[in-house]
Amino acid sequence: MSTLTITQDGRSAQFTAPRRRPVRPSAVGRTILLALFVLVSLFPFYWIVITSFKTNADLERGTHSLLPTSFTWSAYKADFSQYDYWHNVLNSALVAVSTTAITVVVASAAGYALARTRMRGRPLMLGFILIAGFFPIMAMVGPLFLTFSHAHLIDSFWTLIVSYLVYTLPIAIWFLANFFSQIPVEIEEAAVVDGLTRLHALFRVIVPVAMPGVLTAAILSFILAWNDFTFALSFMQTPSKYTAPLAINNLGHSQFQVFPNMIDAAVVVVTIPIALLVLAAQRRIVSGFTSGSTK
């Protein structure tokens, strides 16, 4: 657990006697370093928030202070009334929630099959799922676009959802298979003795017991689907079906004059749910990647 002192001490070892316990200077150094990281991470958000509340007249003067210089909700109102931005946010929510729900159900089933049944070809399937997880899908956006347009599936939310599953399923299956295999078999046996079928036992007993793991898989799936830009840009053509990231990009390339405060207001709206999610779940996010990378 004392890994940190080590690097910190790489810098501050000169201040400390070799065999003494550490170490004020290293603690101070770490605090400054962390403060710097927090500042660099959050300052751009501060900038976007204050710009989103600026009046157009204020914006025309250019940057002239680090503090807020004017306050108006007009950019937010314009986004929502003139540009129907709420529509795009709802589209994003619909797609992200659907992707998450499907990921959880399909990955729970597959994870259970891998962890708890004696089917043949298990290593093969595990290998395939791992390869699918590393498959460079971003190189496949064009071919996917072509496939979907031949199937007349362009401009459909299902197309987006199914595409996101390539990302979310391998991670979620891998993660849940690990999680399920750690749950004591007795819990499932008790459920079966009580007369549940194994399928019922999976969704009524195993999944609830594995809820921390399921939640982690769900959070990562939601973030992936909520954040996508490239798939939406390739597969969605009608502006009313755009997801929020696509709508933001569209504002930036609008033929009418769009002030930065409008782009920033849209950015703030799309960021708030994600920021809240990270605040609530940072521990789960770390644990999700931990089990993913060590097993």
Add this chain to the structure above:
Amino acid sequence: MATIDEARDTPDRQTRPPKTRRGTLLAQDRRLGYGLIAPAIVLLLAITAYPLVYNIWNSFHYAVPDIPFVNGKLAGLANFRRMFSTGSVFVPALVHTVLFTVVSVAIEVSIGLVLALALNRPFRGRGLVRAAVFIPWAVPTVVSAEVWKEMFDPQQGFVDYALKLLHLHSATITWLANTDTSWVALFVADAWKNTPFVAIILIGGLQVIPAEIYEAAKIDGASPWRQFRRLTLPLLKPALMVALIFRTLSAFLVFDVVYIMSNGGPGTSTETLAYLDFNAFHVDNDYGFGGAISLVLIVLCLLIAAAYTRIFRERA
């Protein structure tokens, strides 16, 4: 499992010879397994294998609906040869892609390692600090790209203003109008978003290192730097490899941040391979050439992954 099997026995089954009974239950168990995993396998195959095969076919054909008299004809290697013909922007884009990958991965992994080490040790308020630095990773790329596009904007931005405030540079820099400064803006935006990802993976790696080995090292009088070099770094290798592979592959396929911030410009000076691929499919409607670029990208990604695996296995 045996207990489950017995629990589910019904009287009529018990009359059958035991071996058959076990066989059926095993078969039942297997059938359940296949049934449960089938949706995932079918979905993943449908979205990866079919388009891949279709794309390989396309890349060896002329697939240009706008030019009907060649459309669908066999092209041999013509689509691949076109990449290296005079005036092609493929080779410059390959150079840009490699530059972007090497620089951004180097920045992200080195800073990410420092960040992970700083965040691994318990301190008061660690959860909040972690959340604060993870947020940039979790926001959409559109957000990171628009945020930094605006930070670097000479009118509304922060960077030019801060440089003037500190008397470091008095003239206004239009960052996204020059090639060199465009790259700087792209590196900053990409590192801001992806460094926390590297840190998250590495924190995961640090958490599984047992604390006792450091106690032993301290007793042996190893200096902190030596502990880091001899213990932390080698034990962090699996996590480092995961972070490196993920980041290298996704930097190599970079599209969105370039599309939003610089749109490949000024001119074609920040175009990457994935950017060319997108243009081939969505601007030129040339699915043969686009398919060929996709195929080259996939093969290069496989080579990168194979190279990493080999390097890390040799060093292990």
